[in-house]
Amino acid sequence: MKIEQYQIDQHNDGLLSSHNNQYVYTKELLGEQGIYADEVVKALQDFQVAIPSWALGTGGTRFGRFSGGGEPRSLEEKIEDVGLLHALNRSSGSISLHIPWDIPEQPKETIQLASSLGLTFDAVNSNTFQDQKNQELSYKFGSLSHVDAGVRKQAVNHNIEVIKYGEQLGSKALSVWLSDGSCFPGQSSFVKAFQYTLESLQEIYAALPDDWKVYVEYKAYEPNFYSTVIQDWGSSLLFCQKLGPKADVLVDLGHHLPNANIEQIVATLMMEGRLAGFHFNDSKYGDDDLTVGSIRPYMLFLIFVELVDGMRRANRGSSSYAWMIDASHNVKDPLEDLLQSVEAILISYAEALLVDRKKLEQARSVNDVVLAQQILQNAFRTDVRPLVREAMRQSGGAIDPVGLFRQVGVRSELMNERGKITVATGL
Known part of the structure; x- marks a missing residue:
């Protein structure tokens, strides 16, 4: 299925009057604060979020999975689904592949399909x-940390194979998440597990093309519940520092212990140039x-406050970082x-982007805690949805992507094309 531009335009025409009223009001409101709405809209247009290939089918838990109709049965159908998303919001311009669930058997044809939908490979x-x-x-x-050198070598070779697949598609990074760890005290040596993992990662790092990066992800627990080898941002950063400048830390918002101050972690990683x-x-x-x-x-807003600060300090745009969704949808389309x-x-x-950094810094410099909090909360409580909708509209997307998705019956059409009982590859 493909959503045509005329369908988006017709959808927008029906909402345009109301949207324009809201956008003009928001623009004037921000203008009174010295904020240029057009600049915010432009920044939103430039911000692209990668869609992971595994998120296009119905997710699940260790207790069960309830497959939905019309799920993508192949890599090609997954790319087509991302194309649908990008057509609707114009902010989903890339796909992140999971190997071996989604191996590009015919890379040239895969690239052509993605390009026809305005997509690249993350x-x-x-x-x-x-x-x-x-x-x-x-x-x-275990894999990269296994006590058996043969298992470690197998895992290293797999990662190198993944790099080769990525090269064929124009990707520029390898993302590594390890489930390696232990479930019981005494099961493994913390030190040897770290050392084996480092040696394995060094082999993978040596196989990276010159213009590539490796993203080292961390997770406090699951599937191992006593220890994980790369358990937090500090251990991930330590691995990256030992590997070299082509290794950076990947932050998954769910991979933290309860009440962790993720925004502080983000600020520290950006300060070190390792995010x-x-x-x-x-x-x-x-x-x-x-x-x-x-x-x-x-919390998500506070994280973005640090991200915006960090990007400005480093004089880097949003395209300099990897933004990807990693979610499981057991009960939603x-x-x-x-x-x-x-x-x-x-x-x-x-x-x-609405936070008045100058006033915030002034408040901090005199320890005006009330004003500092108020500056952040004023930005958070501003309804910026008209700005987001305008960014999508100006880029050729829908003012209400979910509304149009339902209006044209995307899921029903996918079920007609693929079947009512399908299971996405890899799940």
Whole structure:
């Protein structure tokens, strides 16, 4: 299925009068504060969020998965689904592939399909957290950190293979997340696990093309519940520092212990020039992989406050970082959920752009805690949705992406094309 531009234009025409009224009001309101709405809209247009190939099918938990109709049965259909998202919001311009779930067997044709939909390929992701069909050695007790050198070599070779697939597609980064760790005290040596992992990562790092990066992700727990080898941002940063300048830390919002100050982590990583980017999601209890901004929108805003500050200090645009969604949709239509997530990201980014940094710094310099808090909350409580909608409209997208998705019956059409009972590849 493909959404045509005339359908988007017709949809926008019906909403344009109301939207223009809201946008003009917001523009005037911001103008009184010395904020140029057009500059915010331009920044939003430039902000692109990568869609992971695994998020296009219905997700699940370790207890079960309830497949939805019309799920993508191949890499090509996944690319087409991302094309639908990008047509609707014009902010989902790339796809991040998971190998071996989504191997590009015919890279030239894959690139052509993506290009026809205005898409590029973001970081490629390796998988050593589960055994694959016909795999010689098991990852049950680890991969890059395994006590068996043969298992470590197998995991290293897989990552190098993933790099080669990425090269064929024009990707520029490898994303590594390890489930390696232990479930019981005494099961493994913390020191040896770290050393084995470092040696393995060094082999992978040596195989990176000159213009590539490796993103080292961390996670406090799961699937191992006593220890994980790369358990927090500090251990990830330590690995990156030992590897070299082509290694940076990838932050997944769900990969933290409860009440962690993620915005402070972000500020520190940006200060050190070691932030690779984000896996966006939200959570209530742990790594819940919920829709971005659905539970803790103020935290997401505070993170973006630090991101905007860091980008300005480094004189780098948003395209210098990797922004990707990593969520699981067990009860939602995954495409609708992704549309909601992208909108939430853009809303938080827009709010962060409204913060009066000069006044905030002045308040901090005299320890005016009340004013500092008020400056942040004024930005957070500003309704920036008209700015986000205007950015999508000016880029050729829909004013109301979810509304148009339902209006044209995208899911019903996908079910007609693919079947009512389908399972996305890799899930």
